[in-house]
Amino acid sequence: MNNVFVYCEIEGTTVAEVSQELLTKGRKLANRLGVELHAVVAGTGIKGNVEDQILPYGVDKLFVFDGKDLFPYTSAPHTDILVNLFKEEKPQICLMGATVIGRDLGPRVSSSLTSGLTADCTELEIGPYDDVKTQAHYDNLLYQIRPAFGGNIVATIVNPEHRPQMATVRSGVMQKAIYDGKAKGEVVYADVAKYVAPESYVVKVLDHHVEAAKHNLKGASIVVAGGYGMGSRDGFDMLFDLAKVLHAEVGASRAAVDAGFCDSDRQIGQTGVTVHPKVYIACGISGQIQHLAGMQDSKIIISVNSDPDAPINKIADYVIVGTVEEVIPKLIKYYKQNSK
Amino acid sequence: MSLKIVVLAKQVPDTRNVGKDAMTPEGTVNRAALPAIFNPDDLNALEQALRIKEQNPGSTVGVLTMGPPRAGEIIRQGLYRGADTGWLLTDRLFAGADTLATSYALATAIKKIGDVDLVLGGRQAIDGDTAQVGPQVAQKLGLNQVTYAEEILGIKDGVVTVRRRIDGGQETVQVPLPAVITVNGSAAPCRPQNAKLVMKYKYASCPMERPEGDPREDLYKERPYLTLNQWSVADVDGDPGQCGLAGSPTKVKTVMNIVFQAKESKTLTSSDADIDGIVKELLKEKIIG
Numbered sequence: 001m002n003n004v005f006v007y008c009e010i011e012g013t014t015v016a017e018v019s020q021e022l023l024t025k026g027r028k029l030a031n032r033l034g035v036e037l038h039a040v041v042a043g044t045g046i047k048g049n050v051e052d053q054i055l056p057y058g059v060d061k062l063f064v065f066d067g068k069d070l071f072p073y074t075s076a077p078h079t080d081i082l083v084n085l086f087k088e089e090k091p092q093i094c095l096m097g098a099t100v101i102g103r104d105l106g107p108r109v110s111s112s113l114t115s116g117l118t119a120d121c122t123e124l125e126i127g128p129y130d131d132v133k134t135q136a137h138y139d140n141l142l143y144q145i146r147p148a149f150g151g152n153i154v155a156t157i158v159n160p161e162h163r164p165q166m167a168t169v170r171s172g173v174m175q176k177a178i179y180d181g182k183a184k185g186e187v188v189y190a191d192v193a194k195y196v197a198p199e200s201y202v203v204k205v206l207d208h209h210v211e212a213a214k215h216n217l218k219g220a221s222i223v224v225a226g227g228y229g230m231g232s233r234d235g236f237d238m239l240f241d242l243a244k245v246l247h248a249e250v251g252a253s254r255a256a257v258d259a260g261f262c263d264s265d266r267q268i269g270q271t272g273v274t275v276h277p278k279v280y281i282a283c284g285i286s287g288q289i290q291h292l293a294g295m296q297d298s299k300i301i302i303s304v305n306s307d308p309d310a311p312i313n314k315i316a317d318y319v320i321v322g323t324v325e326e327v328i329p330k331l332i333k334y335y336k337q338n339s340k
Numbered sequence: 341m342s343l344k345i346v347v348l349a350k351q352v353p354d355t356r357n358v359g360k361d362a363m364t365p366e367g368t369v370n371r372a373a374l375p376a377i378f379n380p381d382d383l384n385a386l387e388q389a390l391r392i393k394e395q396n397p398g399s400t401v402g403v404l405t406m407g408p409p410r411a412g413e414i415i416r417q418g419l420y421r422g423a424d425t426g427w428l429l430t431d432r433l434f435a436g437a438d439t440l441a442t443s444y445a446l447a448t449a450i451k452k453i454g455d456v457d458l459v460l461g462g463r464q465a466i467d468g469d470t471a472q473v474g475p476q477v478a479q480k481l482g483l484n485q486v487t488y489a490e491e492i493l494g495i496k497d498g499v500v501t502v503r504r505r506i507d508g509g510q511e512t513v514q515v516p517l518p519a520v521i522t523v524n525g526s527a528a529p530c531r532p533q534n535a536k537l538v539m540k541y542k543y544a545s546c547p548m549e550r551p552e553g554d555p556r557e558d559l560y561k562e563r564p565y566l567t568l569n570q571w572s573v574a575d576v577d578g579d580p581g582q583c584g585l586a587g588s589p590t591k592v593k594t595v596m597n598i599v600f601q602a603k604e605s606k607t608l609t610s611s612d613a614d615i616d617g618i619v620k621e622l623l624k625e626k627i628i629g
Contacts, residue, residue, distance in 0.1 A: 004487045068387060072511065073442035075475070075485050102504045106471035111479035116589035119470040129593055137373065143593065149355045155595045162589040166545060191545045202484055203515045206501070216462060246628060271469065279627055291613025300627055301603075302618075330615040338619050339629050 003089070004030040004166065007082065007096040007105070008073065011210055013049040015041070017218075018097035019112060022058035023172045025124060026095055027183075032143055033140055036060035037183065038091065042192075044071040048066040051187055058179030059072040060186065069201050073101050077202035079108045084195045086113060091164045093142050095124075096193035098168035099201050109270040110166050116159035118144035122173055122274075122293070129158045134181050136160070142167065143327035151270040151290035172218040172274040204338075215249050216264060222248035223277045223298070225268055227291075228255035229284020229305065230324060234260050238328045251275065253291045256284075269294035281331075284324045287312025304328070341495070342398030342516075345389045345439055346450055348461030348477070349403050349418065351380040351411040353467050376410065378417050381462025381529035385523040388492050388522040389460050390422045390531065396495065400424045401472050402453070406434055409548035419541040420533035428546050429452065436585030439468070443476030444582045445573075450481060452576045458500070459568040463488055471522070478520035486515050487522045546570040 006026045008019040023039060030037040031260050039054050042065035054062055075239055078235045082105070086094070094109075096102040098120045110117035123145040142165040144157040160243075174231040217223065224237055224243045236250070252262035254269055270290040275311045280298035285291060287310055295301070296315060303316035304327045313319045320327050353374030386403070392398040403439040405411050405416035415426030427449060434445055442607035450456050459478075464471035471487070478485035486502045490510070498517045505524050515521075545557055546568045559592060560566050573583055581587060608614040620627045 021416060074513070075478075075487075079479075082553055103471045104475060105483070107439065107443075107470075107475035108471070108479045108485065111440060111476035114440065114589065116438065116440065117472060118590060119468075119472060131591070144590075148595075149353075152355070153595055153597055156593040156594045157590050159589050160591060164544050201484065203513050206512040206514060208506075208509075208511045210506065215507060279622070300622075308607070313605065316605045319605050319607045320610060320614070320618070321607060326610045327615065330612060331609070331619065334390075334612075334616045334619040335623075335628070338616070 001089050002030075002092045003038050003273060004033070004093045005038045005086070005089070005091040005095070007094065007101060007102070008039050008050070008054055009073075009097055010041060010043045010046060010050060012071070013043070013046050013051055015053040016097060016099065016171075016240060017176065018169070019210050020095065020176040021171070021174040022095045023059060024176045024179070025169070027058035027179055029093060029124065029126060029142070029183070030318040031093070031181075036091070037094070038063065040082065040085060041065070042067075042070045042078055043069060046071075047189060051293070055183070055185045056178045057176065058181060058183040058332060060184040061185045062185075064187060064189050065187065065195065066301050067089055067196070067307070069193065071206045073201070074201070074203040074205065075104055075108055077196045078105050079112065080196040080200050081192075082109045083112045084189075086164060089194055094152050094164040094166045096166075096168050098170040102168045106166060106168050113162075113164070115156075115164055115166055116169070116172060118146055118157045119168050121146045121167045121169050122154075124167060124169070126243065129160060130180045131160060141165070145329060147290075151288075151293045170274060172276075173336055175276070183299055214266075217249045217251055217268070217273050220249035220275065221249050221278045222246050222281075223275050223279070223281065223295070224248045224281045225251035225253065225266070225295070226262065226283045226324075227253040227255050227285030228261075229286070230256060233261050235284075235324065238324070242281075242328050242332055245335055253288070255286075255288075268273060282312055282316070283328060285312055286310045287315070293311040295312065341498070343392060343393070343396050343457040343495070344455055345392060345458045345460060346402045346453060346456050347382070347389045347401060347403050347404050347418065347445060348459065348473070349384050349386065349414050350532060351376045351405065351407050351414045352379045352382055352467045357410050361502055368463065371521065371607070379465045381464060381523060381525045383462070384525055384527040385460040385462050386418060386421060386423070387528050387530040388437045388489070388521075388523050392492060392495065393422070402426055404453070405429070406442065406448055409546060409583075412546040412549045412568055412570075415420035415546075416541055417533070417545055418513070419544060421531055422537045425569070425573055427569040428618055429571050429576070430546070430548060431583075433573045433583050436588065437583065438588035438590045439470055439476060440479040440533055440589060441583055441585075442589055443473050443480055445576070445578060446473065447477050447480035448576045448578045449571060450477070452571070452591050456538070457517050458577045461520070461522050463522045464525045474522035476487060481520070485521070486513055486517045488517065488528045489521050489523045492521070519602075537563035541566070544568055
């Protein structure tokens with residue numbers, strides 16, 4: 001009763017990184033509230049393969065649903081599992097990744113339980129709430145903090161009356177860490193048939209194809225990112241050259257992706273990847289708020305821009321005023337010279 | 341097989357151009373302050389619906405939208421592209437709805453429309469980016485759902501085959517009708533407006549959109565298709581407690597404009613000396629290398 005739940009997403013027998021990030025966050029919330037952190041995972045042939053990827057993040061109790069046709073994910077069986085488990089367990093909070101799966105499953109579960117769900121939260125906190133209309137006071141609600149309106153505002157959402165309080169979070173927004181405190185680490189292997197109705201296995205997956213990620217933008221310690229100011233796809237080749245010598249990953253702003261200069265899986269910002277590198281080199285990026293939302297936590301920000309008044313320069317540590325065509329080859333040249 | 345298709349479409353504020361007065365003090369959207377457009381992903385959904393209609397003679401496509409009276413424009417935009425009909429849900433009781441209350445209203449209207457085979461909608465709307473309404477409508481109607489669809493490959497013997505986008509790849513799935521399918525923005529773009537249809541429907545409107553003493557009253561009597569369906573909570577037999585602000589479990593606690601903390605930055609030129617200098621400094625501080 002009243003615990004914090006994290007739905008752990010899998011691909012085959014691999015637990016998604018975003019789920020581990022949420023377990024880490026969920027542990028902190030559970031500690032703050034003085035309750036337990038529980039996790040739930042569902043798939044096929046996962047028993048014995050996923051526990052070690054989940055328990056070290058501080059899980060007190062893990063519910064494993066291992067059954068035929070639970071992988072690849074389809075909406076109805078996974079909804080049945082969460083809805084029926086939550087009817088028994090009555091959690092106060094449920095977190096899941098703002099992934100294709102989380103954004104398919106979360107709303108279906110919240111609708112079944114008539115509980116509120118906030119998508120794509122960038123921060124989760126615990127705090128009080130006073131309802132001005134009803135004069136009611138609530139303690140220890142989940143603050144679900146998310147950008148809205150293209151990232152121009154940040155809203156704090158609460159669900160005062162309905163449980164669980166549900167939220168999704170994008171991959172890379174939270175950071176994962178093995179828990180160094182004590183957690184119970186109990187594992188329950190549930191009887192799938194008790195939770196999933198036979199008629200729920202109705203959607204047939206004919207073919208499921210996932211490619212390994214081509215890059216590790218999210219975990220990169222140096223990111224070289226290009227914007228519309230790179231001018232073309234060829235312009236981006238220059239960034240890949242710079243990234244190669246710096247052992248960095250290449251990212252892009254939405255404007256560059258929309259213009260076709262770069263593939264969309266490298267988009268950084270509110271609707272793309274969130275990065276936390278040691279160094280962020282922004283080349284030809286003006287700095288729209290929705291982009292800044294995805295990289296503002298970089299330790300050192302270097303902006304290369306021909307416009308000295310580009311908005312991104314305000315949050316940069318170093319501003320190099322000049323064209324990307326001129327500056328990037330020089331950065332490559334002097335890095336090679338000086339790093340020897 | 342002929343199908344009855346409903347497309348969920350939303351009139352959204354154009355969030356690419358947001359001013360300070362975009363939100364009301366209550367934290368809900370001040371729609372009056374922003375230009376209104378047809379939600380982009382919903383246009384992709386409309387295109388899929390129109391293709392299914394062409395491939396399955398006898399099928400009909402209707403556009404269902406919820407909003408203030410001016411959202412009747414969304415139905416017209418649909419008619420201009422080939423939709424057959426539309427419904428506007430408009431009532432003060434629907435106002436201030438979160439995704440759950442919105443999906444309740446839409447699901448109630450779909451029940452009222454009756455015998456719907458396929459509900460299509462955009463994956464998400466650009467004002468909220470939540471992607472929640474489609475799956476919540478499906479749940480409320482007890483229908484199967486497929487989200488993130490990129491192409492509806494075909495419908496045979498009451499089963500739809502859909503190619504959908506998933507994280508890092510794609511999937512092909514089959515779902516029996518009736519079903520709810522949400523369509524991704526990467527699906528085929530919507531066809532343009534058809535000039536003949538624009539001529540036919542340009543005076544189509546909901547009763548609440550019309551001024552008092554409308555000079556075209558005779559025209560509306562002569563051509564009943566110019567009067568669009570306009571439904572209130574009572575018209576769809578809705579429960580006011582589950583609609584609008586009253587039916588929304590989520591509450592907006594605070595809304596803040598984003599202000600980024602300006603840093604003290606070092607400004608350099610593109611000269612060789614400056615670039616050489618910064619690279620040396622970054623290497624020395626072990627920031628790179």
